[in-house]
Amino acid sequence: MSKSTALQDIPKHFDPNNVEEKWYTFWEENGFFHSEPDERESYTVVIPPPNVTGVLHMGHMLNNTIQDVLVRRARMLGKNACWVPGTDHASIATEAKVVQKLRKEGITKADLTRKEFLDHAWEWTDEHGGIILQQLRKLGASCDWERTRFTLEDDLYEAVIDCFIELYDRGYIYRGKRMINWDPEAQTALSDEEVLHREVQSKLYHVRYKVKGEDDGITIATTRPETILADTAVCVHPDDERYKDLVGKTAIIPVVGREVPIIADEYVDPEYGTGCLKITPAHDENDYQIGQKHDLEIIDMLNADGTVSEAGQFYVGKDRFEARKLIVKDLEKADQLLEVEEITNKIGYSERTDAIIEPRLSLQWFCKMDELSKPALENVMNDEIQFHPAKFKNSYRHWMENIRDWCISRQLWWGQRIPAWYYGDGKDHYVIAKTEDEAVEKAREKSGSSLTKEQISQDEDVLDTWFSSWLWPMTVFDGFKDPDNEEINYYYPTDDLVTAPEIMFFWVARMIISGYEFRGEKPFSNVYYTGIVRDKKRRKMSKSLGNSPDPIKLMEQYGADGVRVGMLFSSPAGNDLLFDEQLCEQGRNFANKIWNAFRFLSMNKQEDVEYADKLEIEEANLVDRWMLSRLNETIESVNKEMESFRINEALRKIYSLIWDDFCDWYIELIKADEPGAKIPDDRLSVALSFFEELMKLLHPFMPFITEEIWQHIRPRKTKEAMIVAQWPEFDGAAVSESDQELFTQIQRIISSVRNIRAEFNVSPNDEIDLLINANDEKSVEALQQNEWVFRKLQSIGEFEAKADLQKPKTSASSVIEGTEIFVPLEGLIDLDKERERVEREINRLEGFLKSVKGKLSNEGFVNNAPDDVVQRERDKQEDTKNSLQKLKGILNELNAE
């Protein structure tokens, strides 16, 4: 951090790997990430806890980059920013991984006791757990690591149990035999949300059932012929003329030969298939309903693993799909398979194991949702909780309005065990209790007998993962167990939640529900939905497709800052992100550009000079005023964009301010006149101050390079680090439209001169004369005053700005909003080419003038449009006419040459 740095001391390319770890450690060790309640306004974000054994993927990268941008900016705004990290035990996902791992070692879950299995699971968790949190550090995530939580640690476990008991006491939780989604692979029940429906090609089998006492039969259609084994009725529509006579008669189930009634129910659609439905109450939701209504027998023909049970009688022990093949063969043999129709239908798959879901009648625990969900629906619809983008309100409402009871029990071991204790015979008698002792007591009370611990047994099942994560914004602050806890009162409601729309129902909706139920308050104020990260072919990135880059490698290659920019650049909220490594490259290039701007300023530093630590400009020239104006304009719009969560737009504006305005124009204009000379102290001082403001704006997006440069620019105390620098304040008085207009005009003139050089192959080093014929004295004066700007950026011999200049012979010219510029090019100009150039411009302007005139000659427009709009058109007309007249004059002279 010396005051003067020789150019050769600073590498030409920014090397992120050298600085990232250094600054991350610096931030963490100095407690910048840590938050404790104080008198400041709180700003809180809870991380969507990744699976404890998960590995960082591109979705996490996007999600956590966005969170970090929000958190870092809040910190700079002077808020007490707290970003709570943690992991989720992810019941089914982790258990599946452990089962898989054990299988490789030749151990099956069934061989183990619950305790033995859990020991393996904890071992696995300790080994792989938290890798992902470590990886997040590389990204620069400014989480309060001292607050790291895990959903299965004691406090959080206890909170989940308390929650269960409270909801049970309030009458929301019940146990019941219901048709649920059964995953035969994981051998557990799933909630409706965990079932994904996919359209697939399948076969619709038309099967002939004999009717007792008739020669004729009845034909049903089914996609799952193996369930014939469990049929207990055949059903037709009551008004269906074709089958009217058969109702009340008895059908004989093929293969098994069981006699079942033929019944009528309006549920049946006469148009579909054969208009006859086989009824299997144990294996289909609708059939179950019909079965209840008509009091039909229920035959459960499937084992937990999806094989045919004893009750099926045939193909016992065979997998359901094997059984399907066999029964189709047997039906064919018996001449009862009439037709096999190719159809497409939707089949449910397990979100976790991808196994085909079997509807199964099963005794499970449920949470009643209709009452609970009311405040959660209302407060999203009235924007008490805002969704970004708001379009997701629609699907949220739809889901909430049609919400069904939530199946919360899972036949797994990894998770919070259901606090239900059974006593006596069977499973009908139970008590809900937090501990075994309490359970014994309650059971004694309820049964009236003196039960012992040995005579009661706890439910074997655990709770759905989401039944713990829906409490996350409360439990991370111990808020569930202790509602008056000082911490939760300070941090809750949290501010922003950043997550994927995929888990809107799994998680977001349920957090809102539990928040209102248990704290009477929303859990967060804003939900930012990120998009799904896809590859260039629009395919979702996934391990199995192998199309997902390794984020760690990516960061090694482009730097964490570069990757962050890459992630942010093309992803407005809710839109899918077509990830392309090129975006990271662009991010890296941007870092390098900034680095070199810094390099340039550094090499101009003087040894013994103290540069001002505030942006104060004495005798500001046009360029200073313009830069100041652009800076403030950008501060204001960045604030606006950030407040409406248009993060990519905010970044774009900063990017353009730095690259286009600061590097391409401002720096070029402060360069010393003489080669090798240094920029005067006062000029450099201003430039450094501007640069510092830019670094502040950029810091939330690119934390590493900005801190690195910030610390290089001048010596800083620890508490003056970039990470806690004050976010730039908008100064409306600094925005000057007239300065910006004048500077823009100069920019356009310079571009035009460059264009002339390019057209006539005049090298940038060759001196040219620049003559400007301005519209009025005021403008002449302004241009004359800023002659130095032209000279700085162009190699100019004679410079003249006047109000009555004549076009010199053999010169190239152009007209910019009525201002003529001439560049004499004796011997270099090709007059034919120049005529063509001028004619092209005349044509363009004539086309434009025509459209303006069209508007103005339209009476409707002149009469109805607001005055200022009409006036603007009139001004355009005048300006264009003026320019055209001048161009035509130029053309005439060219023709005379």
Added chain:
RNA sequence: GGGUGCUUAGCUCAGUUGGUUUAGAGCGCUACCCCGACACGGUAGAGGUCACAGGUUCGAAUCCUGUAGCACCCACCA
């Protein structure tokens, strides 16, 4: 089957309540340039009848209707 959204330059997208140049940006492309911050760079360019067809309006990429295509979400049609 229901719902939501999308269709603007070769690619990815902006375009805020209809009216500031005959629509903008980044990447890519073309030409010229290693000028003492940066070739991970500079300068100048080319490139779009805003999916299609109607309508409302003085005026539409922007509002309405329809058509086509795409995407996602939800749903118990065998």
